[in-house]
Amino acid sequence: xxxxxxxxxxxxxxxxxxxxAGPGVVPCRAGCTACCHGPFDISPADARLxxxxxDRLDADQRTALHQRAxxxxxxxxxxxxxxxxxxxxxALGDEAFDDLVETLAGLPCxxxxxxxxxxxxxxxxxxxxxxxxxxxxxxxxILENTCxxxxxxxxxAVLAPVPFDLEQFxxxxxxxxxxxxxxxxxxxxxxxAVACAPAPAPQAPG
Ligand code: SF4
Numbered sequence: 001x002x003x004x005x006x007x008x009x010x011x012x013x014x015x016x017x018x019x020x021a022g023p024g025v026v027p028c029r030a031g032c033t034a035c036c037h038g039p040f041d042i043s044p045a046d047a048r049l050x051x052x053x054x055d056r057l058d059a060d061q062r063t064a065l066h067q068r069a070x071x072x073x074x075x076x077x078x079x080x081x082x083x084x085x086x087x088x089x090x091a092l093g094d095e096a097f098d099d100l101v102e103t104l105a106g107l108p109c110x111x112x113x114x115x116x117x118x119x120x121x122x123x124x125x126x127x128x129x130x131x132x133x134x135x136x137x138x139x140x141x142i143l144e145n146t147c148x149x150x151x152x153x154x155x156x157a158v159l160a161p162v163p164f165d166l167e168q169f170x171x172x173x174x175x176x177x178x179x180x181x182x183x184x185x186x187x188x189x190x191x192x193a194v195a196c197a198p199a200p201a202p203q204a205p206g
Contacts, residue, residue: 003173026133037106040127046193050125054193057119065120065194072191088188133145
């Protein structure tokens, strides 16, 4: 299964949970960016997806996104001077990455455009599609997926976890990761994926 075909399964889970909660209870929507701050790791398949999204932007948006990503990577270097391309989180190690995440927790995601919206929303990583609703898997394990502003919405903050066949999803996602790794992608961040996205083919003159 293609990763872009797999991700809508997560969106359907979220939509079902939101509908079950009742009208207006879950405030998550395109344009809310409460959870779009601080570096987080994305899978190889997500990294390839982000690179694909970068390629589809118009030239001005792409240039601006690259500049924001490079600015964020410069901040990474201040915290972890030895880290660099391909911004491989696995190579960096959990402890150093956790330090980075904690230190830069307030940094806006580079995919947030000048108008404050995500410029790659249709191609956003899996993590971005899960935050905001607690999930319970087939073994009864709960992923909190806490939204940073849910405390402002009493009904939202106490929602019961929404069931999801995570094992099946992860198995399909793993196959997509294998394909992405074969294409040279690793575990990175949104900024890392943007910086490593191939440059667009030059436009033919005229
Ligand atoms: S990729 Fe988009 S949705 Fe995900 S954190 Fe960045 S701005 Fe938010």
